[in-house]
Amino acid sequence: MLTIKNLKKSYGDQVVFQKLNITVPDGGILTVVGPSGIGKTTFLNILAGLIAADAGTITLNGKQLELSPNRKGTDVGVIFQDFNLFPQYTVAENVTLAPKVVKKEKKAQYQDQCQALLDELDLTSKQDAYPFQLSGGQKQRVAIARALAMKPGVLAYDEPTSGLDEASTKRVTEVIQKLQQRGVTQIVVTHDLPFAHSLNGQVLDFGTDVDR
């Protein structure tokens, strides 16, 4: 379970949120919507440990996460809009790099896991391709596989349907629902209201549901 209590963040005099309180059960989906500039990316960056919060706590499965920009660990996986794939590595290498280098898993373990993830995300035929040889939707699925390879407690997405056509958006919805069935806790930041509602999770509107 992910529990966020009284999270506060300001930039100078500008309070982005004052007392953000969120609970997402294991396997739950939280969709974060709201107008541009309301603080959605700020929230995601705090969750990812990229920027500091001013106050509050984030607890994941009973463990309190460090709220500093230098947090180590693999508690939260984030799929950013530009995916940040390593261009010099193949799809399979992108997925195995962190389990190999950061987690120091054995070769058989990270390779088996990679095959299972590529299979689950329908990328097996692309395992030897480089990122520049993939479509936007395929790159995104590689980014999801790469994040899942680190077994994060929470997987978060920043605008996962931006730049995707209707068919690819449907595909993203299916992937998120499949991961939900697998018990993965997910947070989806989006502008896309039909997509947000199609996920059938809790919807948090930063424009109306958050104190500032």
Ligand SMILES: Nc1ncnc2c1ncn2[C@@H]1O[C@H](COP(=O)(O)OP(=O)(O)OP(=O)(O)O)[C@@H](O)[C@H]1O
């Ligand atoms: N590093 C920063 N320094 C100062 N102000 C910032 C900084 N980052 C964001 N802000 C401000 O904080 C507010 C929230 O920004 P944020 O990017 O989180 O919004 P958002 O909801 O993600 O917007 P969008 O949907 O357009 O991406 C905005 O007013 C923004 O100008």
